[in-house]
Amino acid sequence: MCSLEKRGNLFILTLTGSDEHRLNPTLLDAIKSALHRVRSEATASSALITTAHGKFFSNGLDLDWAKSGDPEINPRIQLMGFKLRSIVKDLISLPLPTIAAVTGHASAAGMIFVVSHDYVVMRRDRGFLYMSELDVDLPIPPWATAVIRAKVGPAAALRDVLLRSEKLTAAEAAKLGIVESAHDGAEETVRAAVRLGEELLRRKWDGHVYGQIRMEMFSDLLRALDFSENHVASRL
Amino acid sequence: MCSLEKRGNLFILTLTGSDEHRLNPTLLDAIQYAIHRVRSESSASSALITTAHGKFFSNGYDLDWAKSGGPDTKPRLQLMASKLRSLVKDLISLPLPTIAAVTGHASAGGMILAVSHDYVVMRRDRGFLYMSELDIGLPIPAWFTAVIGAKIGSPVARRSVLLRSAKLAADAAAKWGIVESAHDGAEETVRAAVRLGEELVGRKWDGHVYGQIRMEMFSDLLRALDFDETVGDSKLLNNVASRL
Numbered sequence: 001m002c003s004l005e006k007r008g009n010l011f012i013l014t015l016t017g018s019d020e021h022r023l024n025p026t027l028l029d030a031i032k033s034a035l036h037r038v039r040s041e042a043t044a045s046s047a048l049i050t051t052a053h054g055k056f057f058s059n060g061l062d063l064d065w066a067k068s069g070d071p072e073i074n075p076r077i078q079l080m081g082f083k084l085r086s087i088v089k090d091l092i093s094l095p096l097p098t099i100a101a102v103t104g105h106a107s108a109a110g111m112i113f114v115v116s117h118d119y120v121v122m123r124r125d126r127g128f129l130y131m132s133e134l135d136v137d138l139p140i141p142p143w144a145t146a147v148i149r150a151k152v153g154p155a156a157a158l159r160d161v162l163l164r165s166e167k168l169t170a171a172e173a174a175k176l177g178i179v180e181s182a183h184d185g186a187e188e189t190v191r192a193a194v195r196l197g198e199e200l201l202r203r204k205w206d207g208h209v210y211g212q213i214r215m216e217m218f219s220d221l222l223r224a225l226d227f228s229e230n231h232v233a234s235r236l
Numbered sequence: 237m238c239s240l241e242k243r244g245n246l247f248i249l250t251l252t253g254s255d256e257h258r259l260n261p262t263l264l265d266a267i268q269y270a271i272h273r274v275r276s277e278s279s280a281s282s283a284l285i286t287t288a289h290g291k292f293f294s295n296g297y298d299l300d301w302a303k304s305g306g307p308d309t310k311p312r313l314q315l316m317a318s319k320l321r322s323l324v325k326d327l328i329s330l331p332l333p334t335i336a337a338v339t340g341h342a343s344a345g346g347m348i349l350a351v352s353h354d355y356v357v358m359r360r361d362r363g364f365l366y367m368s369e370l371d372i373g374l375p376i377p378a379w380f381t382a383v384i385g386a387k388i389g390s391p392v393a394r395r396s397v398l399l400r401s402a403k404l405a406a407d408a409a410a411k412w413g414i415v416e417s418a419h420d421g422a423e424e425t426v427r428a429a430v431r432l433g434e435e436l437v438g439r440k441w442d443g444h445v446y447g448q449i450r451m452e453m454f455s456d457l458l459r460a461l462d463f464d465e466t467v468g469d470s471k472l473l474n475n476v477a478s479r480l
Contacts, residue, residue, distance in 0.1 A: 040348060051474060097399070117394065118399060150391065151391050152391065153389055153391050154390070154391065172285040177390060177391065177392040200400075203370075203371065203400075203401070204372040205370050205371070205373070205401075206370075209370060209373055209374065209375050210367070210370060210399065212375045213369070213370060213374075213375065213376050213381070213399060214322050214399055216381040216398075217381055217385070217395075217398055217399065219378070219381075234237050
């Protein structure tokens, strides 16, 4: 489901397989476990790159799995939401810079996962960032809106992402400041992530200071992530 | 250490001397005393310009002074922090517009002091705004982050300043909206500050209304300034050297 490799001081977490990388409890647990290993194995100066195989980075929560739980789907949605919130908190407290190399579509919870990284590099020729909820009649939990608010600045951009369900290409996302740079093809995107990672490593920052600064920057977001999972009314 | 002069309705507070204007208790007290005089002496329509002589606007806390008081640097750091927080609160409540004319490097606490003014004009050909803490391995106190957050809107810009320890020259800072305008040379920078000050004074605002509006704008920040100092591990200070 996900693999973790080390290249020098760079950790590369890959969502493997050519499926939609739906964030079900199994994948969420695998990602969390990989992040714990990164935290344990990180040296003074490390960086994390998260990427994915195939057409999708992640198409969001596993709604099929949620629907297959009789009779209520909400407990399953809440379980996935809880696990994703925990991962976002891990990413905010991680004592090293984080880079998402978006090589395919990232929608809804998948987009939340992406923008929870410090930097996003993205494939130009394929893939959208997309808060799909409005298009599929699902409310967005307050904590997820808080993530987007913390990462997307201008009011117009926030509106386009949340209230217009825009499908953002890499170029559009770069203009909104969500994405650092756009690249042709998956491999070039990952290479760009590696280059950025190496550039950040050269600054020789103390990872714990870095993590502490990031936690202060996002202290409001951390508070929002602590609230109980909001009841997502099922329209499914 | 600092001088206060009046030019018409403009108060000009200058950090004097060609040193780094490190924010030790003596300088912080002098600045705060000057600000208190401004508050007393300001007429209906006034403005404050803060500037500095030499290569530095301010290079932050006086870490040498903190280290010279024995192995535990925390009390001295907390003292400087407490005084700087008090000064920032004064600037937020001051019943007149404030302009920082940044004519040299402003790093860490020095950058916090600069951006705690309503407007910043800056010298283009020399000087950086720089939150140096990440580069020198020091944690940033929560209230510093709150000041930066209150003054820098874009998440990308905040990341640049806080998580990438960017050295921002005037033109880059202007692009991010941190600085109003960039000017060639120290004298032109101060002149630009005077022009801006005169423009604001010309609006004939009631200073007390101005100050009250500013306090509401920054009400979250004022709350953050009331919290206890989160001072970083003082052991880290021993390896700290200025990168400028």
